[in-house]
Amino acid sequence: MNVQIPDKTVGRLSLYRRLLSNLLGIEKVKFVFSHQLAKDAGVTAAQVRRDMMIIGYSGSPKRGYAIEELVESIGQFLDAPDLQAVALIGVGNLGRAILTYFAGRRPNLRIVAAFDNDPNKAGTVISECRCYAMQEMPEVLEKKNVTTAIITVPAGQAQDVADLLVSSGVRGMLNFAPVNLRVPASVYVEDMDITTSLEKAAFFARCRTAS
Amino acid sequence: MNVQIPDKTVGRLSLYRRLLSNLLGIEKVKFVFSHQLAKDAGVTAAQVRRDMMIIGYSGSPKRGYAIEELVESIGQFLDAPDLQAVALIGVGNLGRAILTYFAGRRPNLRIVAAFDNDPNKAGTVISECRCYAMQEMPEVLEKKNVTTAIITVPAGQAQDVADLLVSSGVRGMLNFAPVNLRVPASVYVEDMDITTSLEKAAFFARCRTAS
DNA sequence: TATATATTGTGAATATATTCACAGCGTGAT
DNA sequence: ATCACGCTGTGAATATATTCACAATATATA
Numbered sequence: 001m002n003v004q005i006p007d008k009t010v011g012r013l014s015l016y017r018r019l020l021s022n023l024l025g026i027e028k029v030k031f032v033f034s035h036q037l038a039k040d041a042g043v044t045a046a047q048v049r050r051d052m053m054i055i056g057y058s059g060s061p062k063r064g065y066a067i068e069e070l071v072e073s074i075g076q077f078l079d080a081p082d083l084q085a086v087a088l089i090g091v092g093n094l095g096r097a098i099l100t101y102f103a104g105r106r107p108n109l110r111i112v113a114a115f116d117n118d119p120n121k122a123g124t125v126i127s128e129c130r131c132y133a134m135q136e137m138p139e140v141l142e143k144k145n146v147t148t149a150i151i152t153v154p155a156g157q158a159q160d161v162a163d164l165l166v167s168s169g170v171r172g173m174l175n176f177a178p179v180n181l182r183v184p185a186s187v188y189v190e191d192m193d194i195t196t197s198l199e200k201a202a203f204f205a206r207c208r209t210a211s
Numbered sequence: 212m213n214v215q216i217p218d219k220t221v222g223r224l225s226l227y228r229r230l231l232s233n234l235l236g237i238e239k240v241k242f243v244f245s246h247q248l249a250k251d252a253g254v255t256a257a258q259v260r261r262d263m264m265i266i267g268y269s270g271s272p273k274r275g276y277a278i279e280e281l282v283e284s285i286g287q288f289l290d291a292p293d294l295q296a297v298a299l300i301g302v303g304n305l306g307r308a309i310l311t312y313f314a315g316r317r318p319n320l321r322i323v324a325a326f327d328n329d330p331n332k333a334g335t336v337i338s339e340c341r342c343y344a345m346q347e348m349p350e351v352l353e354k355k356n357v358t359t360a361i362i363t364v365p366a367g368q369a370q371d372v373a374d375l376l377v378s379s380g381v382r383g384m385l386n387f388a389p390v391n392l393r394v395p396a397s398v399y400v401e402d403m404d405i406t407t408s409l410e411k412a413a414f415f416a417r418c419r420t421a422s
Numbered sequence: 423t424a425t426a427t428a429t430t431g432t433g434a435a436t437a438t439a440t441t442c443a444c445a446g447c448g449t450g451a452t
Numbered sequence: 453a454t455c456a457c458g459c460t461g462t463g464a465a466t467a468t469a470t471t472c473a474c475a476a477t478a479t480a481t482a
Contacts, residue, residue, distance in 0.1 A: 015407055033429070034430075050431090050432085084416075093311050094312070147417070147420060186419045187419065193225075194312065198401075199221075200399075202297070202383055203289055206358070206383075207216070257443095261440080272448050272458070272459040
């Protein structure tokens with residue numbers, strides 16, 4: 001866990017796991033070859049095998065990867081051994097959508113608290129998640145041992161929220177606010193910038209159409 | 212427009228533009244140095260200058276980049292000369308949040324139609340955007356000359372929707388469904404996988420805490 | 423049990439992205 | 453009008469990510 005794990009590999013592992021779970025659950029397949037998984041994931045077979053190398057999982061020639069075992073291995077690599085508590089800050093439209101989406105999905109990676117400035121929201125429960133006032137944040141985060149947070153507040157408040165999160169012990173953030181957050185090097189930020197992504201899609205739509 | 216434009220550069224250009232617009236609008240600054248823009252964007256100064264090279268914009272030594280001019284140049288590079296119409300498919304929680312977020316934001320990159328399976332939604336207007344029944348999609352897309360789409364339907368429907376979009380002339384997609392869409396090489400897909408991103412944030416939160 | 427075969431695991435090669443480092447130059451100061 | 457400075461633009465170097473290509477090998481078959 002101390003050597004440098006490539007960011008991209010972690011993302012792909014999460015993707016592989018989802019695809020493998022589908023195979024297991026829906027199609028009842030037991031084994032899969034690197035090229036099959038690669039096709040489903042939209043990457044090359046060599047890429048899949050490299051990623052397996054990184055987590056130290058070995059398949060068997062001629063049979064491929066034992067799906068159940070592999071899912072287990074990915075889980076051991078990616079997941080916390082116990083519950084990893086997540087908080088969501090900013091219960092607007094997007095925040096609510098995310099709460100609903102994650103409600104009861106992954107038992108070990110659960111949104112255990114939501115926070116909002118609006119005092120009317122404090123005390124309510126949205127999609128099984130309790131909503132707190134912003135002032136309660138440090139206290140609740142520490143009590144619930146939250147290490148990961150989802151930021152869905154407006155751009156203007158994002159940096160302040162991030163500072164507060166860092167000082168409350170959060171070390172990983174999923175940031176939907178369109179600002180570059182300043183955080184210590186020991187904190188990881190994954191940005192999801194919807195505007196930028198839409199502009200990319202629009203740009204390449206034009207590019208491709210032109211050629 | 213025919214040479215290979217790096218995906219990442221396009222994303223950063225969109226980001227630069229937003230930062231520059233802030234500088235212009237709020238702080239009334241006229242010029243900016245590569246290292247200032249770099250700091251705001253969370254990249255290196257050399258990176259900024261490379262990106263400028265790619266769009267063929269030149270600053271001046273000692274003064275830096277003329278912000279207004281640069282915003283204009285980025286716009287010329289990124290934006291369509293006229294309106295670029297966007298459609299959103301899947302008016303659930305996430306779809307509504309996105310509609311609200313983009314309402315009236317960028318006049319030249321506008322969500323002009325939303326689609327949903329639910330017949331009750333057809334005919335309604337959500338955040339200034341007209342909602343249509345799914346069956347009307349091909350007709351409306353062609354009439355409104357839509358080239359870019361946002362997919363916010365459940366995973367199970369995403370591939371069907373994508374196929375329909377492609378056959379209706381859409382060439383760029385922003386996909387929120389957690390599936391790898393099969394599309395012709397001439398179509399660009401930007402994936403936003405919230406689950407995967409959250410798992411990444413959670414993973415690195417643990418990584419950093421461990422060390 | 424022996425054999426043929428299709429797949430894995432991985433060193434090396436390649437491709438892509440980023441950073442370094444510095445020549446050249448426009449600007450503001452004098 | 454001249455000068456010195458600090459920035460830009462960019463070739464080269466480096467770092468990172470992906471793909472190639474093939475030896476090693478486990479399995480299914482006969």
